[in-house]
Amino acid sequence: MNKKYSCILLLISIMLILLPYPTMAVDTTPPNLYVVQTADTLPSIAKRYNISTHELKITNGLQSDSLIKGQKLWVPVTYEVTTGENLEEIAWANNSTIQTIKETNNLTSNHVYPGQILTIKPKKMNMNGQHILMNRDEFKDWLFNQQITRDIQLIQQHHTWKPSYKNFHGNNHFQLLNSMQHHHMKTMGWDNIAQNITTFPDGKIAVSRPLNTAPEGSIGPKANKHGIAIEHIGNFDQGHDVMTKEHQETIVYITALLSLKFGLTPSIDTITYHHWWHYKTKERVLDNAKSYEVKSCPGTNFFGGNSTNSAKKYFYPLVKEKMKELEGLAK
């Protein structure tokens, strides 16, 4: 190869290296996920996709009519069936259900054929007033579609103490949430239910107080300002409720997801136990308080204890491991 050609080749190689990276990146937002723009309103998006605002809200777990730029919403799509696909796969891949697809397209059986055009609406979420009840997968999708405008630095772990496991009957999630909300507003005089998130013995997760609103619990304003409060239904003091495996998995899983979402590395400064905050002064005292100056919350037997040492030894490693697992899935 002569010198002139090698120079040209070198020049081309340098130009390729210098090309801005984003031009090579592929847009991975699926067609049934709409990214909210500045001028959008709930009615304008609903009109564009020919659905009601109520349907848009209930399929996206929206707690109010206000939207935030960058927030992602599940929307209906037109879909062409390809060879070898069945309804179950199509529903799963498009955040829908077999029932929803059949109803929308007036199908009398589960049979679909290549070339068939379907309208696929997103599945409805389980909502009751402001409460959204989800399983772990649903919570993951929901959380990553949200735009959080608050600066979140602290994930608080609490147990409810009362209601405890004996008050949970397998299907009374909303009843427990509404009675806690009533207690917090009527007895405590707070604006809304104190906690943002509640977890249940069956592993289900509820979002109640919107994540864009700071929590309002007895832990105090310092912990609440940049915090997200999670209440775990149960009494996890020694000798009381024994946490179920499903509940353990959910607590680790959602703490890991929230850490990823808000860019937090598990430590005593990012994942806190109520027990580390003084009952009266509302200052963080960690393990340096008399027992009557702090609550035992989230329980003397919460993942092996409520001290900073037990958090470091038993809880944070599980959260870190789960974060790695979730990051692996995202790639």
Ligand SMILES: [Zn+2]
């Ligand atoms: Zn607490």
